[in-house]
Amino acid sequence: MVSRVIPVEVFDLVIFGATGDLANRKILPGLYRRYLSGQIPPECRIIGAARSAMDVPEFRNMVRAAIAEFVAAEKRDDAVIEAFISQIDYVAIDAKGEGGWSELKALMRPGVVRAFYFSVAPALFGDLAERLHLHAIADAQSRIVVEKPFGRDLASARALNETLAAHFSEAQIYRxxxxxxxxxxxxxxxxxxxxxxxEPLWNAQYVDHVQITVAETVGVEGRGAYYDKSGAMRDMVQNHMMQLLCLIAMEPPYHFDPDAVRDEKLKVIRALQPVPPEDIVRGQYLGAKGTPGYVADSENPDTKTESYVALKVQVANWRWQGTPFYLRTGKKLRGRASEIAIIFKEPPHSIFDDAKGWHENVLVIRLQPNEGMNLSVMIKEPGPGGMRLTQVPLDMSFAEALGEDGADIPDAYERLIMDVIRGNQTLFMRGDEVEAAWAWTDPIIEGWEARDDKPRGYDAGSSGPEDALMLMHRDGRRWREIRE
Incomplete structure (x- = not known):
């Protein structure tokens, strides 16, 4: 299967924070891969902007090093790399002062798409937005891309949205x-x-429950001080897992249109019921075999921040009333996996004597590793000896099902940056969506802080705290296995 690569319009892309980790690991290597595929025209320009006082040749050498480290060897072509590098410029800039802004303005070209990627701390968003307009670098057609976190609670998210809205319309903001x-x-x-x-089965009549799991094998070492101010709830549930829940639970939009899709996601968030304390489990990984635990990694002996959280969530609408959504995410777990599992109900009546061998139908959407989908169905066990049932998977790994092109799935950042250039906001969060998510999340966090709840310890390399198993067990259900 051959995928079509459609070139985008000619653009000038300014990356603020271009010397940072995200730019080096994801943004710049991703742009090179899009250039290699033919999606970025040779007339485009990529401009790095950061505090570092380096010149253009030094920045280009940094980009070469990033490509060498983060792009697979089979994708590195010296001639293509040099052609890509020739499109790159750099400006040393002061986000809070006047240094570098006139130089940046001089690099902007009329008649091309202008996009500005804010790969910086949210505290600098307002300063950058203000100076882009003050120096007439951004116009009414320009787009800005802002990285998370979008606040740490509802009040800060609103303030951030108001700051951006003072200089850019909602149609120009790509969260x-x-x-x-x-x-x-x-x-x-x-x-x-x-x-x-x-779709006819995608409702409470046929779905028993939904599990959303994001499990990581790594801890927070190296960024413990930062993580300790957020925790799993703010870092993963409020944004990533909330988006996955919305896509599972949303109603069909009238059209695959940015606002139509985001309208339906917003309805899901507003339909989420408050989560009682008994439906929340928090945990911290423990040290073992000379490996430090979360307390040591966070460098805070009094920390009460969770590295694991599991919740039972209810969506109060006609489609999902009575069907729970179980969410869990954690650090230092047994395996690395991100998946959504839709567990269907059992048939109302079994005509087979081997009914005890029946297993539920499960549709699993794997985000990582090995992106793909898997549908478990019941069939007759091969061979003589009667009608014995067995469960088999109908498996679709994208790499296998789509051939060589399936193995070359673009990184998420590549796709999203190209959507920015196209002006397609479908896969980006709207301001009211972000605020609604915080409005649901804040009372949960405030509740456990008021109760002075302490996270439960769990062994590194396990599936999480025992209490999380009981969260499912009391409902007669069980978590899907996290495999090594």
Missing amino acids: IDHYLGKETVQNLMAVRFANILF
Whole structure:
């Protein structure tokens, strides 16, 4: 299967924070891969902007090093790299002062798409937005991309939205969540709304429950001080997992249109019921075999921040009333996996004597590793000896099902940046959506802070705290296994 690569318009892309980790690991290597594929025209220009006092040749050498480290060897072509590098410029800039802004303005070209990527701390968003307009660098057609976190509570999210809105319209603001750029996440919408097979069953009548898991094997070492100010709830549930829940639970939009899709996601968030304390489990990983635990990694002996959280969430609408959504995410778990599992109810009546061997139908959407989908169904066990049932998977790994092109799935950042250039906001969060998510999240966090709840300890390399198992067990259900 050959995928089509459609070049985008000619653009000038300014990356603020261009010497930072995200730019080096994801943004710049991703832009090179899009250039290699033919999606970025040779007339485009990429301009790095940061505090570092380096010149253009030094910055280009930094980009070469990033490509060498973060682009697979088979994708590195010396001639293409040099052609890509020739499109790159650099300006040393002072986000809070006047240094570098006239130089940046001189690099802007008329008649091309102008995009500005804010790969910096949110505290600098307002300063950058103000100076882009003060120096007439941004116009009414310009776009800005802002990285998370979008605040740490509802009040700060509102303040951030107001700051951006003072200089840019909502149609110009692209709040990026890389989970929405994953191939499987977008295929979730295709599976639901482009096939008659699933949508009639996608409701409380046929779905027993939904599990959303984001498990990591790494801890917070190296960024413990930062993580300790957020925790799993703010870092993962409020944004990434909330978006996955919305795509599962949303109603069909009238059209695959940015605002139509985001309108339906917003309705889901507003339909989320408050979560009682008994439906929340928090945990911290413990040290073992000379490996430090969360307390040591956070450098805070009194920390009460969670590295793991599990919740039972209810969506109060006609489609999902009575069907729970179980969310869990954590650090230092047994395996690395991000998946959504839709567990269907059992048939109302079994005609087979081997009914005890029945297993529920499960549709699993894997985000990582090995993006793809898996549907577990019951069949007759091969061979003589009667009608014995067994469960088998109908497996679709994108890399296998789509051939060589399936193995070359673009990174989420690549896709999302190209959507910015196209002016397509479908996979980006709207301001009211962000605020609604915080409005639901804040009372949960405030509740456990008021109760002075302490996270439960769990062994590194396990599936999380025992209490999380009981969260499911009391409902007669169990978590899907996190595999090594």
